[in-house]
Amino acid sequence: MIRTVLAARSFVLRAAATLSWLPLAAARLALGVVFVQSGWGKLHDLPRVVDYFASLGIPAPQLQAPFVASVELAGGVLLLAGLFTRVAAVPLAATMVVALVTAKRADVASASDLFATVEFLYLLLLGSLAAFGAGALSLDALLVRRFGPAAEAPGAIRS
DSSP: OHHHHHHHHHHHHHHHHHTTTHHHHHHHHHHHHHHHHHHHHHHTTHHHHHHHHHHTTOSSHHHHHHHHHHHHHHHHHHHHHTSSHHHHHHHHHHHHHHHHHTTTGGGOSSHHHHHTSHHHHHHHHHHHHHHHOSOSSSHHHHHHHHHSOOOOOTTOOOO
């Protein structure tokens, strides 16, 4: 019985190691699609977005609307490519914080309400990408493999 459990555990660990690239890639691609679509939509209907931002009390909505739309579009493209993912995740996360504080404020009466908002879930995924990077299936990883510092030899003296 113990051998069967240990064999199953070993199988699960091998499978998890083999698929370790998948969660970051899936999060990055899903968020990239969402933000590209959102940014594109905002850029193509700026007057409506400006009016909406003004109704939320966001200062300088005529400046904020195209700025947020551009951040979402450019950030989404960078996430899709897996390029500068950690950097792109930060302004996107900031837009989600602003969305929670302004557009979703009335909908959030408790922690469970907050946890149920899609903006909070996006914020968590963006935090993961900022912390862990784009993963192995990305241009970030390709650039590091191609241009990153060579591995130091064990015991090498650092200058």
